[in-house]
Amino acid sequence: MADCAVCPKPVSDNGYICHQCTAALANTLTELARVAEELAVTVARQDRITRPTISRPTAPAGPAPTEAPRPAGPACANGWCDHPTCRTIRAYWVRRPGVNLVARRPGPESALSPKALPVNLDAAAVRDATATTLHFWADLIVEHCGPVPAPPPRLVGPACPYGWCEHSTCHTVRTQPVDDPLAVVAKFVAAHLGWLRTHPQAPTAWADLGRCHDRATRAVDRPADQWYAGRCWEPLPGGTECQVDLYASPDQDTIRCPGCRATHRVADRRTWLLEKAREYQAPAADVARLVSAYATVISSDFHGMLRNWIKRRLIWPRGNDWSGRPLYRIGDVLDRIEQAATRRRAAGSAVA
16 A cells, blocks of 8 residues: 555555545645636736835935036048047037037826837736646546547627526526636546546656646735835945845744844834935825835824825925926925824823
8 A cells, every 4th residue: 555645645446646635636736726716817918906016215415416518629621530538529419509418308198208009918828737637637638538528519699788687598698607728627637636646757747736726816916015124234244235125024033134143133124214204205195005004104004194294384395306396305205294192192191
């Protein structure tokens, strides 16, 4: 009696996989059939998943960069000279007065601004790999077990224009599902696992099909919430510092650097990042997201509180970005939060 190739349980028959692991893989492939339909939606970028990202605040507003003075003077009459001044005079662009091309940026609606691709290439690669693996094992099953049975014919035809009719055919036309091709193959393989467990390549099939489910699930699922904790900056031998970026979950107390294995306290990293970001300026929405993620706010609806402070002129803009949006200093918002928290503590002590 041999042991199962997946778990240490013994197998009572001539199979390579036990019946419990076979039932588990059947459930996994049934779940993969449902994930395959969502994977097609993810490839087409039709999913509605909000990924928690905090945009980098813009640099403090300052004077516009000045252009280098234009070289003056006549160039040589012959165009083959090697004088650097002549080459600079000939190659210098004649610009319109009052236009600073260094400070101009294309707007979001401009054709020059970067646009996202209409397809998710990472999800498309996962779908192609999943299809290749499923079709490989499905072809092996068909080669030894016979052709795939044809599905029942799909009922086609126009239904009644009225949605309240009681015709069974109209109800079937409106409600019959359209299975994804990958979902059909996954269900076919799940239905023939009883034979596949007796094949010598059964351990490889179980590993491949399990990886397909894991990759497809990760492609369609929402990623875990993480916040940027800055670089490690831990001293290394040789006088250098660790340059690895650190990320932490909201419920973590400590962070271990994957590079140098140094441990950092989350509270200290939050305080350090907030002090570094005090002089930066950003739009109100970006400031609200950043402060909500890194600081201890006094209200669950901090976005509404920030809008109220701006409306009451308790916080004023320090400049505008290239699109004309007002920029607010992060330090002003942090000071206003501290003042509100101090007043709340004083009111609580007075009541007590």
